[in-house]
Amino acid sequence: MFTNFKRIFKFGWASFSRDGSLVAANIFIMVMTILLVSSLFLFKDISRFLISSFQEKADISVYFKSDTPELDILNLKEEISKIPEAKSVEYVSKEEALQEFTERHKDDPVLMESLEEVGGNPLLASLNIKAFEADQYQAISNFLDESPSYKNLIEKVDYYQRKSIIENIFSITSAFNKVGIGLSLILVMVAILVVFNTIRLAIINYREEIKIQRLVGASSWFIRGPFLVQGTISGIFSALICLLIFTLICWFFSPKLEILLTEPNLWSYFTASFWIIVLIQFATGIGLGVISSAIASRKYLKI
Amino acid sequence: MISFQKVTKTYSPQAIALENISFEIKPKEFVLIAGKSGAGKTTLLKLLLVEEKPTQGRIFFNGEDLSKVKTQRLPELRQKIGAVFQDYKLLPSKTAYENVAYVMEVIGATEEEIARDVDEVLEIVELKDKADNFPTQLSGGERQRVAIARALIHRPEVILADEPTGNLDPYHTLDIIRLLLKIHEFGTTVILATHDKETINSLEKRVITLENGKIVRDERKGRFIF
Numbered sequence: 001m002f003t004n005f006k007r008i009f010k011f012g013w014a015s016f017s018r019d020g021s022l023v024a025a026n027i028f029i030m031v032m033t034i035l036l037v038s039s040l041f042l043f044k045d046i047s048r049f050l051i052s053s054f055q056e057k058a059d060i061s062v063y064f065k066s067d068t069p070e071l072d073i074l075n076l077k078e079e080i081s082k083i084p085e086a087k088s089v090e091y092v093s094k095e096e097a098l099q100e101f102t103e104r105h106k107d108d109p110v111l112m113e114s115l116e117e118v119g120g121n122p123l124l125a126s127l128n129i130k131a132f133e134a135d136q137y138q139a140i141s142n143f144l145d146e147s148p149s150y151k152n153l154i155e156k157v158d159y160y161q162r163k164s165i166i167e168n169i170f171s172i173t174s175a176f177n178k179v180g181i182g183l184s185l186i187l188v189m190v191a192i193l194v195v196f197n198t199i200r201l202a203i204i205n206y207r208e209e210i211k212i213q214r215l216v217g218a219s220s221w222f223i224r225g226p227f228l229v230q231g232t233i234s235g236i237f238s239a240l241i242c243l244l245i246f247t248l249i250c251w252f253f254s255p256k257l258e259i260l261l262t263e264p265n266l267w268s269y270f271t272a273s274f275w276i277i278v279l280i281q282f283a284t285g286i287g288l289g290v291i292s293s294a295i296a297s298r299k300y301l302k303i
Numbered sequence: 304m305i306s307f308q309k310v311t312k313t314y315s316p317q318a319i320a321l322e323n324i325s326f327e328i329k330p331k332e333f334v335l336i337a338g339k340s341g342a343g344k345t346t347l348l349k350l351l352l353v354e355e356k357p358t359q360g361r362i363f364f365n366g367e368d369l370s371k372v373k374t375q376r377l378p379e380l381r382q383k384i385g386a387v388f389q390d391y392k393l394l395p396s397k398t399a400y401e402n403v404a405y406v407m408e409v410i411g412a413t414e415e416e417i418a419r420d421v422d423e424v425l426e427i428v429e430l431k432d433k434a435d436n437f438p439t440q441l442s443g444g445e446r447q448r449v450a451i452a453r454a455l456i457h458r459p460e461v462i463l464a465d466e467p468t469g470n471l472d473p474y475h476t477l478d479i480i481r482l483l484l485k486i487h488e489f490g491t492t493v494i495l496a497t498h499d500k501e502t503i504n505s506l507e508k509r510v511i512t513l514e515n516g517k518i519v520r521d522e523r524k525g526r527f528i529f
Contacts, residue, residue, distance in 0.1 A: 018396055209394055215354070215386055217380075
């Protein structure tokens with residue numbers, strides 16, 4: 001039993017090392033597939049993060065007339081907090097708004113000069129309201145419209161100005177999710193078919209050899225075993241290549257992406273999920289190699 | 304040892320390869336199966352190797368009905384038979400040594416047994432110096448000698464040789480026939496399918512002559528008659 005296993009492994013390794021071009025073609029296809037599968041994994045988490053950060057950024061700002069007493073604003077804040085759709089309500093006083101403005105634009109001399117020229121504090125106090133879900137902003141906006149006592153205090157609600165942007169972000173992200181899942185499924189299916197077909201073509205090449213092995217009395221497992229070993233070795237090699245490519249990509253692009261997005265840091269995300277990525281890549285590689293070899297070799301073993 | 308009982312093999316109603324064939328082969332016999340191309344010689348050997356199953360009739364090998372053998376049993380059965388083919392059927396990705404050793408590995412022989420026997424058999428077929436050559440690096444005669452070495456390495460009860468000299472010149476043909484005779488002297492049953500007049504006439508062995516899938520002659524010391 002052990003001798004047979006040793007021999008099957010020896011034959012598998014021999015055909016792996018002798019069939020250079022076929023093995024290279026197989027590994028190439030497998031590397032593509034594994035890269036695709038692991039990118040989907042990474043992409044899924046990054047897109048989830050991006051979507052939640054977009055959602056975080058979406059809000060309604062209600063600006064009050066400059067003579068509105070702070071107490072009235074705080075009363076309205078209290079009432080808005082009671083709306084079930086409102087996740088949070090934040091009060092920004094005129095002074096805070098000015099402080100934030102000067103802090104943000106301190107490096108812009110033109111703006112700062114204009115501010116000085118205007119004199120005093122031209123900014124308005126505001127309430128920043130966040131909802132739990134994108135489609136709940138309309139309800140909050142309706143509430144503001146339907147409260148006549150407060151309506152007089154309000155200078156403007158920037159929801160209407162940003163409404164299309166907010167709705168766009170949400171429609172894009174939800175479409176992105178749907179298309180992403182559909183596209184990933186199609187790509188994975190295509191990749192599996194390509195790998196299977198490449199291995200099948202390789203095994204068709206061995207058709208005569210398999211027939212000869214059968215005729216000299218080799219059992220099915222004695223013939224199929226080396227193909228499975230070869231598939232496994234190809235899978236391991238492909239996974240190692242992918243891991244290297246993936247590490248380099250994350251390491252190289254992480255600082256560049258940081259300019260665009262402060263979070264998430266690609267490299268720290270990669271290192272945190274390293275073992276899951278390793279698992280995904282090796283499972284995909286070995287799985288593809290073994291399953292495709294097993295199915296493809298079955299056909300020719302019926303002699 | 305081998306018994307064909309009213310065996311018919313048809314591929315389609317028009318293509319009848321063998322028709323109502325009956326004969327017996329005793330242990331340690333040397334039997335020639337003669338006939339023109341298409342007479343049914345190869346089909347007959349394929350039935351013995353269970354590459355094909357008969358359409359009608361029964362074939363017995365050591366008392367076992369070959370038409371009822373299950374696929375799982377085939378390896379064990381084929382290990383009792385050594386086969387030599389006109390197109391050699393060597394494994395192209397293995398060297399001469401590995402091709403011969405493969406059969407020993409299949410039957411589960413130890414590394415020591417393999418090293419000892421393969422060397423000995425390659426010595427018999429005079430190919431020890433070409434042990435590390437791949438089939439493409441060998442001549443037709445050398446390839447056929449590797450095939451014979453592979454067929455006899457595990458000391459099978461019977462050797463089937465299907466036109467083993469079909470692709471060879473007269474000089475190499477003689478070599479191969481001498482080898483088969485030597486194997487027969489060791490006590491192995493040999494069934495040799497051929498259409499070579501010289502071979503049939505020179506051997507003076509039992510000849511079963513096939514014509515259009517039927518046995519037309521079965522003579523103890525047969526001659527080439529067409």
